Each structure stands twice: as structure tokens, then as C-alpha cells.
Amino acid sequence: MAYTISNECIGCMACAKICPTNAVTGEKKQIHAIDPAACIECGACGRVCPSRAVLDHFGLAFERIPKKEWDCPQFDLKTCMSCTICLDTCPVSAISQALLLKGNPHLFPVLADEALCIGCGFCAGDCPADAVTMVPRNRESRTEETEKA
Amino acid sequence: MTTPKGYMGKIMMVDLTTGAIETEKISPKVYQSFLSGMGLAAHILYHRIPAGADPLGQENILGFVSGLLTGTGSLFTGRWMVTGLSPLTGGWGEANCGGSFSPAIKRCGVDGIFFKGISEKPVYLCVDDQGARLETAEAVWGKDAVEAETALIEKHPNARVACIGQAGEKRSLISGVSTDKGRLAARSGLGAVMGSKNLKALVLAGKKRIRVHNREEMKRLSKICNKWVQFQPPFVPGWLTAPVGALMRILPFVATQDGLLYKIMLRKWGTVSMNQISVEMGDSPIKNWMGSSADWGFFKSFSSQPDRFTRQETEKFHCYSCPLGCGGICKTKGRFPETHKPEYETVLSFGGFIMNKDVDLIFYLNELLNRAGMDTISAGHAVAFAMECYEKGIITTGHTGGRALEWGDPDDIKFLVEAMVARDGIGDLLADGVKRAAESIGPEAEAIALHCAGQEPAMHDSRNDPGFALHYSVDPAPGRHTNGAGLYYEMYQLWKKVKGVPKMGPAYMKSSKYKKDIHHARVGKANSVYLNVMNGAGACLFGGFIGATRIRIFDWLNGATGWQFTPEDYMEIGANIQVLKQAFNIKQGLDPKTCRVPDRLLGRPVQTRGANKGRTVDVETMMKDYWELFGWDRETGRPTEETVNRIASIA
Ligand code: SF4
Ligand code: SF4
Ligand code: SF4
Numbered sequence: 001m002a003y004t005i006s007n008e009c010i011g012c013m014a015c016a017k018i019c020p021t022n023a024v025t026g027e028k029k030q031i032h033a034i035d036p037a038a039c040i041e042c043g044a045c046g047r048v049c050p051s052r053a054v055l056d057h058f059g060l061a062f063e064r065i066p067k068k069e070w071d072c073p074q075f076d077l078k079t080c081m082s083c084t085i086c087l088d089t090c091p092v093s094a095i096s097q098a099l100l101l102k103g104n105p106h107l108f109p110v111l112a113d114e115a116l117c118i119g120c121g122f123c124a125g126d127c128p129a130d131a132v133t134m135v136p137r138n139r140e141s142r143t144e145e146t147e148k149a
Numbered sequence: 150m151t152t153p154k155g156y157m158g159k160i161m162m163v164d165l166t167t168g169a170i171e172t173e174k175i176s177p178k179v180y181q182s183f184l185s186g187m188g189l190a191a192h193i194l195y196h197r198i199p200a201g202a203d204p205l206g207q208e209n210i211l212g213f214v215s216g217l218l219t220g221t222g223s224l225f226t227g228r229w230m231v232t233g234l235s236p237l238t239g240g241w242g243e244a245n246c247g248g249s250f251s252p253a254i255k256r257c258g259v260d261g262i263f264f265k266g267i268s269e270k271p272v273y274l275c276v277d278d279q280g281a282r283l284e285t286a287e288a289v290w291g292k293d294a295v296e297a298e299t300a301l302i303e304k305h306p307n308a309r310v311a312c313i314g315q316a317g318e319k320r321s322l323i324s325g326v327s328t329d330k331g332r333l334a335a336r337s338g339l340g341a342v343m344g345s346k347n348l349k350a351l352v353l354a355g356k357k358r359i360r361v362h363n364r365e366e367m368k369r370l371s372k373i374c375n376k377w378v379q380f381q382p383p384f385v386p387g388w389l390t391a392p393v394g395a396l397m398r399i400l401p402f403v404a405t406q407d408g409l410l411y412k413i414m415l416r417k418w419g420t421v422s423m424n425q426i427s428v429e430m431g432d433s434p435i436k437n438w439m440g441s442s443a444d445w446g447f448f449k450s451f452s453s454q455p456d457r458f459t460r461q462e463t464e465k466f467h468c469y470s471c472p473l474g475c476g477g478i479c480k481t482k483g484r485f486p487e488t489h490k491p492e493y494e495t496v497l498s499f500g501g502f503i504m505n506k507d508v509d510l511i512f513y514l515n516e517l518l519n520r521a522g523m524d525t526i527s528a529g530h531a532v533a534f535a536m537e538c539y540e541k542g543i544i545t546t547g548h549t550g551g552r553a554l555e556w557g558d559p560d561d562i563k564f565l566v567e568a569m570v571a572r573d574g575i576g577d578l579l580a581d582g583v584k585r586a587a588e589s590i591g592p593e594a595e596a597i598a599l600h601c602a603g604q605e606p607a608m609h610d611s612r613n614d615p616g617f618a619l620h621y622s623v624d625p626a627p628g629r630h631t632n633g634a635g636l637y638y639e640m641y642q643l644w645k646k647v648k649g650v651p652k653m654g655p656a657y658m659k660s661s662k663y664k665k666d667i668h669h670a671r672v673g674k675a676n677s678v679y680l681n682v683m684n685g686a687g688a689c690l691f692g693g694f695i696g697a698t699r700i701r702i703f704d705w706l707n708g709a710t711g712w713q714f715t716p717e718d719y720m721e722i723g724a725n726i727q728v729l730k731q732a733f734n735i736k737q738g739l740d741p742k743t744c745r746v747p748d749r750l751l752g753r754p755v756q757t758r759g760a761n762k763g764r765t766v767d768v769e770t771m772m773k774d775y776w777e778l779f780g781w782d783r784e785t786g787r788p789t790e791e792t793v794n795r796i797a798s799i800a
Contacts (some may be wrong), residue, residue: 001152023279038278040358081375081472083224088252088469091356093307105465106474118311125364128222128371128470 001057002039003046005032008053008061015045015054018118020091042091042120070119071134075109079131082106086123086132092116095123114138153177154362155709156185156217160193161259161281163274165346166207166266170274170281172259181712182799183726184685185217185260187243190232195797200736204236204338205320205345207267211595213311213351214261215254216687218702219470220359221709222367225376225700227251227469229311229328230684235337236345237322237582238602239627240739241730242337243684247353247468247476248329250353251687253309257281257355264346273312273350275305286349287481290318293368293520294327297350304771305352312350313340314522319572320344321580323527323605330465331489331519332386332476334715336604337626338582340522351707360709370701370708374692374717377409377699378472384413387456390422392448394429398442404656408640408694412473415691418455419475420493427493428501431613431760435501436556437533438599438610438749441759445501452508453496461512468689475691481512488516494630497608498529503536504557514566519569523580531579532565533722534586534597543593548575602744604628608630611768612752612761615663618768623775623786625730627744631690633667635662642696643675646703647716650675665767670774678723682706683725724797727779731786732793741786745772 002023003013013027016022018148023039026032032053034045046054046062046141047070054062073086077100086109087095094116111117114137152158158180162171175189183192190212200207211233212623229251234241254262257276264274271286289297294314309328316324317340324340325333343349361367385393388648397403414422427433428442428450435445466476466489477490491511494517499511518525538544539554546553554561567575578586583605587598598647599605601621607630611618616635624632644652651671683693683702692700703716714722734741745768752765777783780792 040356081379082465082467082469082472082474083472085222085470088220088249088256089279099464105462105477106467122358125432126222128224128368129375129472130368 001041002036003034003041003043003057004055005034006030006053006055006061008051010051010053012050013046014050017093018044018048022043038060040091042118042122044120045119047119068138070117070137071121072114072117072119072137073111073123073132074135076133077101077108078110079129081129081131082108083128086127089122089126091120091122092118152360153180154711155221155706156180156358156641157255157258157357157359158378159259160189160261160263161257163262163264163283164266165264165268165272165283165348168283170283175260176800178799180217182722183729184682184706184722186687187230187232187684188726189261189685190214190230190270190680191726191733193261194232194234194800195729195736198234198660199647202234204234206341208265209234209342210263210265211339211342211348212261212263213254216685218686218688218705218709220255220420221250221361221705222364222371223705223709224371224470224472225689226687226705227471228687228689229254229334230534231326231334231339233339233342234737235626236337236341237338237604238627238739240602240734240737242339242342243626244325244336244339245330245335245684246326246332246334246629246687247471248332249469250309250311250328252359252469253353253355256357257353258357260437262351264348267345267783268347269347269599271347273301273348273352275352277305277308277354278356283411289349291315293524295330295520296440296633298327298330301350301352305354308352308354308762310350310352313343314520315570316340316521316523316580317344319580320571322525322585323524323531323580323582324522325524327522331516333519333522335524335526336629361709362771363708366708367705370704374700375472377695378412378416380409381416384417385708386651387418387454391425391429391450394426397430401659402656403609403659403662406639408696410504411640412691412695415475416473418459419477419490421453421458421491421496422455423493424453424455424496424500427608429495429760432610433497433501433608434610436504437502437537437597439537440501441756441761443759445504449506450501452506453500457508458490463487466490471689473691479512481516482509483513484553485513485516488512489519491515494608494724495525498525499532499562501610502529503533503562505559506557507559510559510562514562517566517570523570526607527582527605528566528569530583531586531601532562534599535565535575535579535581536561538590538594543597544575544590550574572606599747599749601628601746602739606746606750607629609634610761611746611750611766612756612764615669615766615768615771616673616676618746619771619775620667620676621750622745622768623673623741623772624677625734633680635672636712637694638672638676640694640696641679642698643679646697647720649717663764665770667774669771670778673771673775674778678720681718681723681726681794685722724779728788728792728796731781731788732797735787741776745769750773765797
């Protein structure tokens with residue numbers, strides 16, 4: 001149940017560039033296509049497409065969202081159990097680990113570089129402890145809150 | 150066809166001789182009958198490895214499998230397993246490991262990756278967006294497991310790597326497969342199989358999603374489990390663990406173990422928490438199974454008290470999906486800057502088992518052997534074997550190149566282990582395990598070579614817990630401590646979840662542990678069957694120890710797949726897997742009776758002092774009872790043809 005690309009495609013290649021699994025193929029200025037076997041439904045292509053050409057599996061078109069408005073994860077370290085599920089599930093390996101709590105030898109997840117994140121929300125969806133919330137990026141408080149916890 | 154949930158529904162078959170890589174669909178019926186993981190592997194290998202295959206030849210198939218529950222939002226389910234015909238035992242080979250490699254297999258869209266044939270040149274398998282391909286491993290061949298993994302990740306960023314070190318390359322029969330820079334799937338000698346195939350590594354960078362039937366239910370069950378894991382009251386300081394063990398030795402009754410206590414210790418220290426307790430209560434063998442707690446008292450074992458290890462620990466290491474984190478990364482002195490925190494098995498194999506008090510040496514050997522990809526349990530036995538042989542004049546300075554071998558001498562130990570890694574001189578002999586070494590030294594050495602069908606038993610004394618004697622003997626991959634024990638059964642608390650398994654009260658008299666009755670075999674059967682379910686699910690033994698009502702394997706399996714099986718249905722699956730593995734051994738000509746633990750481990754002759762004084766274990770009767778409970782022939786351990794055919798015909 002992969003995403004698809006409609007005739008609205010202008011062949012700008014934005015989706016092909018961002019797709020973390022290289023599922024999108026197509027020449028410049030030609031209609032692109034998504035390989036259903038490779039697509040993981042992260043939606044990144046839809047968020048970058050300037051002409052609403054990407055359709056989800058219900059056939060609904062995605063709205064383009066400027067990258068600076070994409071959500072990215074915030075980790076609640078009080079609930080986090082250091083299980084590394086979010087690290088593994090992230091399709092762009094944007095999450096790493098660090099010793100974040102003083103006197104606590106367990107490693108906790110961090111999104112060191114927001115720019116890597118494609119806003120798919122897999123980390124939040126897969127976290128069994130519900131320790132991840134998706135919040136707007138570039139929010140000053142994001143890192144602060146993480147540190148406070 | 151409906152999309153598979155929980156499992157991926159496919160396997161990858163790589164023919165190293167021809168270079169062909171194929172993906173095969175596996176029917177849902179197979180998963181419903183054997184789960185994924187070890188069960189799936191048993192199904193594939195039973196049918197595809199021909200009788201009489203050479204373990205180091207073309208026909209052997211080496212399989213890397215992930216668990217059904219891996220990646221489904223369940224906890225403690227990040228184990229991966231390597232399987233094949235074992236060159237060490239000539240029968241079913243399996244080794245089990247944590248770390249981060251298990252989900253990487255599924256993210257390539259398959260539940261298992263299998264290798265047949267032999268590559269002409271060293272290669273590694275790479276799976277990523279570009280698909281699956283074999284690449285030359287010339288650049289990493291000869292490197293140790295840590296160097297090789299580092300180099301491969303540099304070339305394939307964000308990939309997960311499983312590889313062999315020098316031991317596997319040199320086909321040491323006690324070598325394993327390493328991931329996460331030195332965590333080893335160590336047993337059954339499967340590193341040698343990988344080496345014989347000229348396969349250096351698997352480099353996996355797939356990104357497939359793992360589908361789940363009911364993610365909310367998975368999370369609900371995970372939260373229940375995590376609540377118990379986070380329950381962490383303060384516990385005694387490290388030096389007090391020994392008196393706790395001594396108390397357990399002295400008391401005439403035993404409180405049925407609630408694994409929550411062990412969980413607390415694991416969270417605080419890891420498996421090294423057991424170092425001194427085990428010695429004191431008689432669980433840890435001393436001096437090649439000749440000695441006892443009386444020879445390795447509190448002060449001698451003190452150097453391995455658990456705080457010693459956490460002091461050197463810079464951070465905890467969690468396997469994938471583990472909320473506990475019993476592992477750790479430790480700073481070390483000398484040649485290697487850091488190492489995975491040595492495990493109990495390693496510390497004891499190179500501690501009391503060879504009468505060594507030098508814990509810095511253990512840190513060094515741990516890293517050396519992890520890098521070489523050599524099993525520390527078998528390696529410890531090989532050292533003990535050499536020392537006892539030397540003491541008895543069976544090997545001489547002629548064998549050792551002029552060196553006298555002395556129990557516990559750090560230089561002698563270092564010499565032997567380094568020689569084993571290099572396969573140099575006497576090390577070449579020892580690097581294939583004690584059975585092979587004894588065969589080439591001569592009949593006098595055979596009584597000193599302690600193994601079950603070629604595999605060295607682990608650091609848990611069968612005279613203290615007869616369950617170990619049973620499982621070391623009856624498991625299709627014999628000699629391994631992870632197969633089961635009386636103590637494990639107490640901690641699983643299976644009777645709270647499953648109908649028809651033996652119930653246990655809150656306490657019992659210690660003497661009942663050593664009574665001859667059918668109870669041992671009943672418990673043994675339940676242990677084996679439940680372990681098969683856990684290994685099909687990819688679950689961690691330590692997770693299992695926190696008790697079946699707290700770690701809800703059966704419910705997770707239903708939640709992940711959408712099946713509606715009862716716990717009893719799953720136990721039936723586990724029993725079928727046991728049949729397949731047993732039938733695998735029989736097909737390969739391994740006689741179940743010959744897998745029995747050696748006499749010394751059974752208290753023959755009986756120990757005259759220490760914790761296990763006066764104890765003998767009638768393992769022969771236990772084995773027969775166990776086989777009979779499975780419906781197999783009581784005398785031969787063979788399942789009936791009809792049973793095997795019924796299970797083998799599932800496709
Ligand atoms: S949804 Fe994600 S994986 Fe699928 S084509 Fe778009 S970017 Fe690629
Ligand atoms: S998945 Fe959740 S609990 Fe696990 S490490 Fe990530 S944030 Fe923490
Ligand atoms: S939302 Fe989470 S999983 Fe997705 S790209 Fe960002 S960090 Fe990775």
C-alpha cells in the first residue's frame with residue numbers, strides 16, 4: 001500500500017531527492033513514479049511536492065509544507081526507557097544516543113541535527129512508552145525541554 | 150494474499166557458489182506452525198541440509214534469523230540467531246545474540262538470510278536500497294571483528310554488521326559471529342561455518358517497515374512489562390552478594406525464585422552480579438569441575454565482585470527494544486581502550502574455573518576473544534583442560550614449546566589464549582575445543598576433556614541444579630546453559646499463564662531438588678518448549694525471567710500477528726519445534742544418548758567438600774523421562790516416524 005504520484009507531477013525531482021529509500025524514479029521534467037515495494041509511506045515526498053502530485057494510499061493529495069514548519073520529535077526522558085526502538089525505526093538515522101541525565105548511565109535518544117529529520121513521525125508512532133511527541137521544529141524550547149527532563 | 154503482520158513472510162537464500170540471491174515467500178502456515186526465528190530456521194534447515202553433510206562443506210546452510218516479535222513494539226525481543234549444522238557437535242547448531250542486528254534483518258524485508266555453497270573468494274553480503282549483492286571482502290579479511298565492523302560501517306553508513314573475526318576465518322570450531330563491536334553469537338562453532346564459506350560479514354541497511362496487527366495492544370502490553378523493569382529498589386552493595394550466596398548455600402529450604410530479584414541485579418550490574426553468589430551457592434564450577442566453593446572462597450573470588458565491573462563502566466548498553474540494559478561499555482587498561490562489560494560466563498570461565506584472580510586479565514581476554522570471535526565459555530574450558538593435562542603429565546613442555554602451565558598463572562593463561570587466537574603451536578590444538586584436542590593428545594586426555602557431544606558446558610553446575618545436567622544433555626544443541634534449568638522454570642512462572650505445566654509454591658525444601666522423580670523431566674519439557682516459543686519470537690532469556698504474567702510473549706504474538714492462539718497452542722508450537730531439531734540430529738546421525746554430560750559434572754566421583762558435597766545426578770533417568778514426555782522412544786530419544794512426518798510435512 002504505497003504512495004503514488006499523479007499526472008500533476010511536473011518532474012521537479014524534489015521527491016526523488018528526499019525519499020529515504022530511493023523509491024522514487026523519473027527523469028527531470030517527466031512524471032515520476034514510486035516503487036511500491038520500496039515505499040515505506042513516510043510521506044516526505046508529499047510534504048515537498050510543489051504541485052500536490054503525491055497521493056497517499058487513500059488517494060488523497062498531500063499539501064506542501066515548508067520544511068521549517070515540519071514537526072520533529074521531542075523525547076520525554078522521564079518516560080523514555082532507552083530501548084533504542086526510535087533509533088532503529090528512523091528511516092534517515094537522524095536519532096543518536098547520548099548520556100543526557102546526570103548520574104544516569106543509560107543512553108537517551110537525541111535529535112542532534114533537526115535538518116536530517118523528514119518529519120515522518122515513525123519514532124513517535126513506534127515508541128512503546130509513548131515518550132516521543134512530534135512538535136514544530138526550530139522551536140527554541142524543544143531542546144530546553146529535553147534538557148530539563 | 151493478506152500482508153503478513155509481525156513477520157515479513159519471506160526469506161533470502163544466497164548461494165555463495167553461484168552468487169545467486171533469491172527471495173522466497175514462506176507460507177503463513179509455516180509461521181503459524183513454527184513461528185519465526187529459531188523455529189523458522191529449524192523448518193528450513195531440517196528439509197534442506199542433506200543427511201551426512203559436511204559442516205564445513207558446500208551443503209551446510211548457515212541461517213541468520215530474526216524473531217517474530219522483533220520490531221513490533223514489544224520489549225526484550227531484539228534477539229537474532231545464527232543456525233546451521235554445527236561442526237562442533239555434528240548436529241543442530243544454534244547461537245543467540247542481542248544488540249541491534251535483529252531488526253536489521255527484518256528491515257531488509259525478510260525474516261531470515263540463509264547461505265549455502267562456498268564462495269571462491271572472501272565476500273560479504275550487502276543489502277540496501279540498491280538491493281542485495283555480494284561484494285569482495287578482501288579489504289576486511291584478516292581483520293578482527295571490531296576493525297572489520299568499523300571499516301564496513303565507514304563504507305556503508307548506518308548499516309548493521311554481523312561478521313567473523315580471525316577465529317572464524319581460521320575455522321576454529323569454537324568460534325562465533327560478532328555484532329555491535331564484540332557481542333557474540335558464540336556457541337555451536339558457527340563462526341567456523343561462516344569462515345568455511347568465505348563469508349566475512351553481513352552488512353544490512355534495509356529500511357522496510359515491520360507491520361503489526363494491533364500496535365496499541367502491543368504498546369499496552371509493553372507498558373505493563375516496562376513497569377516491572379523500572380521497579381528498582383536499592384539493593385545490597387557488590388561485596389555483600391557473596392554472603393547472600395553463602396546464605397543460599399546453607400539454608401535447607403529455598404524460596405521459589407521470583408526473577409524480579411535477578412532483574413534488579415541485572416539492571417544494577419548486569420550478569421556479573423552473579424559472580425560471587427554463584428561461587429558461594431555452588432552454581433559455578435571451579436578448577437575444571439574438580440574444585441568447589443571450598444577451593445574458591447570469598448577472598449579468592451573477591452576480585453570479581455560486581456562493583457568492580459560497574460566502576461569501569463562508562464555507559465550502559467541496551468539491546469534493541471530492551472528497557473533493562475544489562476550490558477555496558479567499560480574502559481580497560483592496556484592494549485584495548487574499551488570493551489563490552491565482560492559477562493558472567495566469561496568472568497567465571499577465566500576466573501575460578503582456571504583459578505585466576507587477575508580481573509584486569511579477564512577484561513583483556515574478553516576484548517581479545519570478542520574481537521577474534523571466539524567463544525569464551527569453550528575457550529575457558531580449553532585453558533582449564535590444558536592446565537589439568539599439564540598437571541597430570543599428559544601434556545608436557547614438549548607440547549607447550551617449553552612453557553610450564555600452572556593453574557591461575559596470568560602469563561600462562563595469556564599465552565594459551567593468544568596462541569589459540571593465532572592457532573599457533575598448542576593453541577592450534579585447543580582452538581577446536583577440548584574434544585578435538587583430547588582426540589589428538591591421546592586416550593588419557595579424554596577424561597579431562599569435558600564436553601557434551603563436543604560442546605563445552607557453561608558456568609552453571611549441574612550438581613547444584615540438576616536441571617542443567619538435563620538440558621546440557623537433551624538439547625539438540627547440547628552443552629548450553631541457556632537451554633533451561635530448574636531455576637529458570639521458577640522464574641518463568643509459566644504456571645500462571647499456561648494450563649497443564651507443573652505448579653510451584655512459594656518455597657520448597659532444598660533436598661527435593663535432588664530427589665529422583667518425574668518432576669524434573671516435566672519441568673524440563675516445559676522449559677524446552679517455552680524457550681522454543683521465546684526463540685521463535687526473538688525474546689531475551691532475561692526478559693523471560695521476569696515472569697510470564699509480566700512479559701506477555703503469548704499476548705504480544707497475538708497482537709503482532711492477529712492470530713488468536715491460546716498459550717497452550719503456542720506451547721504445542723514449541724513442542725513441534727523441539728521435534729524438528731531432534732529429527733535434524735537423528736537425520737545427521739547424532740545419537741541422542743551420546744550427548745550426555747560427562748561423569749565429573751554429575752558428581753561421579755562425588756565431591757567430598759564444598760557446596761555440592763555428596764551430590765550425584767541421575768541424568769540418565771531424567772533424560773529417558775524427558776524423551777517419554779515428548780512421546781519419543783524412552784530408550785533411544787527418537788521421535789516416532791509418524792510424529793516427524795506429521796511435523797515435517799507442514800509447508
Ligand atoms: S512516502 Fe517516503 S518512502 Fe514512499 S516514495 Fe514518498 S518519500 Fe519515498
Ligand atoms: S522508542 Fe521511546 S522509550 Fe525507546 S528509546 Fe526511543 S523514546 Fe525512549
Ligand atoms: S520524525 Fe522521527 S523517525 Fe521520522 S525522520 Fe524525524 S526523527 Fe526520524
